[in-house]
Structure formats: structure tokens, C-alpha cells
Amino acid sequence: MQTVRAPATSANLGSGFDVFGVALDRPTDVVRVEKADRTTIEMTGVGSQYIPEDPEKNVVGAVAEALDAPAHIQIDKGVRPSSGLGSSAASSAAAAVALNALYDRGLSREELVPIAAEGEAVVSGEAHADNVAPALLGGFTIARGGSVTAVDASIPLVACLPEIAVSTRDARAVVPTSASMEDVVHTVGSAATLAVGMCRDDPALVGLGMDERVVTPARAELITGYDAVREAALDAGATGVTVSGAGPAVLAPCPDPDRRHVAAAMVDAFADAGVESRAYQTRVSGGATLY
Numbered sequence: 001m002q003t004v005r006a007p008a009t010s011a012n013l014g015s016g017f018d019v020f021g022v023a024l025d026r027p028t029d030v031v032r033v034e035k036a037d038r039t040t041i042e043m044t045g046v047g048s049q050y051i052p053e054d055p056e057k058n059v060v061g062a063v064a065e066a067l068d069a070p071a072h073i074q075i076d077k078g079v080r081p082s083s084g085l086g087s088s089a090a091s092s093a094a095a096a097v098a099l100n101a102l103y104d105r106g107l108s109r110e111e112l113v114p115i116a117a118e119g120e121a122v123v124s125g126e127a128h129a130d131n132v133a134p135a136l137l138g139g140f141t142i143a144r145g146g147s148v149t150a151v152d153a154s155i156p157l158v159a160c161l162p163e164i165a166v167s168t169r170d171a172r173a174v175v176p177t178s179a180s181m182e183d184v185v186h187t188v189g190s191a192a193t194l195a196v197g198m199c200r201d202d203p204a205l206v207g208l209g210m211d212e213r214v215v216t217p218a219r220a221e222l223i224t225g226y227d228a229v230r231e232a233a234l235d236a237g238a239t240g241v242t243v244s245g246a247g248p249a250v251l252a253p254c255p256d257p258d259r260r261h262v263a264a265a266m267v268d269a270f271a272d273a274g275v276e277s278r279a280y281q282t283r284v285s286g287g288a289t290l291y
């Protein structure tokens with residue numbers, strides 16, 4: 001038997017659509033695996049009643065298949081599905097690490113990235129690696145083509161999750177198919193600023209570097225109260241605000257002392273818009289842990 005805890009992640013960070021990601025210190029999924037003749041899956045935890053246990057439809061089934069590692073897989077969900085906090089990626093990454101250990105495959109964390117990404121293809125139609133990379137490697141990651149660069153960072157963050165479901169597949173359908181050169185230049189400037197901010201552990205640069213004008217506004221439309229939540233977070237000390245992954249979670253970096261205040265302001269603003277929410281006071285942290 002092998003047990004792995006894998007973290008929630010936040011992808012895109014505004015300017016790094018399908019490229020940037022960070023591992024968060026909470027919430028987490030815990031996955032236990034035991035060798036078996038064929039793969040079976042058992043789900044418990046947050047939102048588990050909405051997740052299929054059929055290995056053809058659950059992300060961990062694709063991971064077991066890619067590693068040729070049939071197992072009985074127990075998943076205790078801490079990361080709510082359809083949250084924008086990499087729920088499917090947390091399970092995929094945890095299963096990849098656990099099955100790699102169970103079957104002594106000897107693959108490195110970097111080599112497990114494309115394998116865990118096979119799970120993402122099951123739910124969003126594309127094997128994007130921007131959630132599984134930080135879930136496996138920790139820190140801030142840049143997933144570009146087949147390569148991944150990871151940097152340790154410890155930026156304080158608030159991830160506010162409203163009681164709205166937005167599936168990644170639906171949120172990908174609203175992404176514009178083209179952008180003006182002016183917007184491309186703006187995004188490049190933001191992305192470079194954000195990357196430097198992560199390397200310097202500077203929340204001000206990270207917040208500034210989240211600003212993006214193409215994908216984020218289209219996705220914000222799917223989140224009731226987004227504009228008010230954004231304003232409230234900035235007034236409370238957030239250095240930037242963006243949609244976490246495909247949404248509906250909203251992500252705000254801030255200096256450490258402001259985190260509690262930012263979290264309360266975001267929850268209150270969602271409540272004023274008639275939406276219940278939960279704010280995770282978190283920070284950029286490490287990747288999946290094998291017990």
C-alpha cells in the first residue's frame with residue numbers, strides 16, 4: 001500500500017494561461033493505492049458524490065493506465081471538484097506518485113508530469129500540465145510545450161471559493177480565439193513581471209503581473225460577484241486579483257499581515273452578491289508528499 005497527499009493548485013495566475021501554476025498548502029487530496037488485477041476506485045470527501053468511480057471517467061483511471069499499474073485506488077477529496085483549484089489535478093498527481101512507488105517504476109517527478117496530465121485530458125479534453133506540474137513539483141511552475149521549470153516560492157495568497165460550479169471544459173469554451181497585438185504585448189509584460197515576483201518572493205510584483213485582458217475578463221463573466229470581490233480584495237490590501245484556473249475560485253496575493261483581512265473582505269463581497277463562499281488563507285507551497 002502507498003499513500004500520497006497532493007495539494008490544490010492555482011493555474012494561469014492571469015497572465016500565464018495554460019502555462020503558469022502554483023501549489024497551495026491547502027486544501028489537499030489523499031490517495032491510497034494497493035496492487036490489484038484491475039483498477040477500481042473508491043471516493044470519499046468533499047464533492048465525492050459528484051465524481052464517477054468508473055476508471056474510464058475518473059482521472060486516476062487514466063493515470064493507472066498510463067503507468068500500466070492496475071490498483072485499488074481510494075481517494076479522499078479535500079479539493080472540491082469544479083473549483084478552479086486543480087481538484088482533478090490533485091488526484092492525478094497523487095495517484096501518479098503513489099502508483100510509481102507501488103510498482104517501483106522509478107520515474108522522476110518531472111517524468112510523472114505528462115503521465116498525470118493524461119488525467120486532465122479525461123475531464124477537460126486537453127492534457128494541459130499547468131495544474132499537475134505544481135501539484136507534483138511544488139512552488140511556481142512554468143509548463144511550456146513538453147518542458148517544466150519549477151521555482152520555490154512562498155507568496156501569501158487568499159483563494160476564495162464560491163458555491164458556484166464552473167467546469168473547466170465549459171470555461172475553456174469562452175476563451176477568445178484571438179487577441180490584439182496590444183493585448184499580447186501587455187500579457188508578455190505582466191507574465192515577465194509575475195515570474196520575477198515569484199523568484200524574489202515579492203507579492204507586489206506577483207499581484208501586478210497577474211493583470212491580463214483577454215482570458216480573465218471572459219471567465220470573470222461566469223462568476224457572480226467577481227468585480228465586487230475584486231474591488232473588495234484590493235481595498236483590503238491584495239496586490240492583485242485574478243480568476244483561479246478556470247474558476248470559480250478567485251485568487252489574491254497579499255502581504256502576510258493582510259491575508260486575514262483580504263479573506264474576510266472577499267467572503268463578504270460574495271455574500272453581498274448572494275453567493276456563499278469559503279476563503280482559504282494559503283501560500284505557495286510544496287508538491288505531493290509520499291508517506
Ligand SMILES: Nc1ncnc2c1ncn2[C@@H]1O[C@H](COP(=O)(O)OP(=O)(O)O)[C@@H](O)[C@H]1O
Binds near residue numbers: 057080082084168246
Ligand atoms: N479524481 C477526481 N477528482 C476530481 N474531479 C474528478 C476526478 N475524476 C474525475 N473528475 C471530474 O473532473 C471534473 C472536475 O475537474 P475540473 O473541472 O478540472 O475541476 P477543477 O477546476 O477543480 O480541477 C468533474 O467533472 C469531476 O467529476
Ligand SMILES: N[C@@H](CCOP(=O)(O)O)C(=O)O
Binds near residue numbers: 247
Ligand atoms: N489552464 C487551465 C487550468 C484549469 O484549472 P482548473 O483548476 O480550473 O482545472 C484552464 O484555464 O482552462
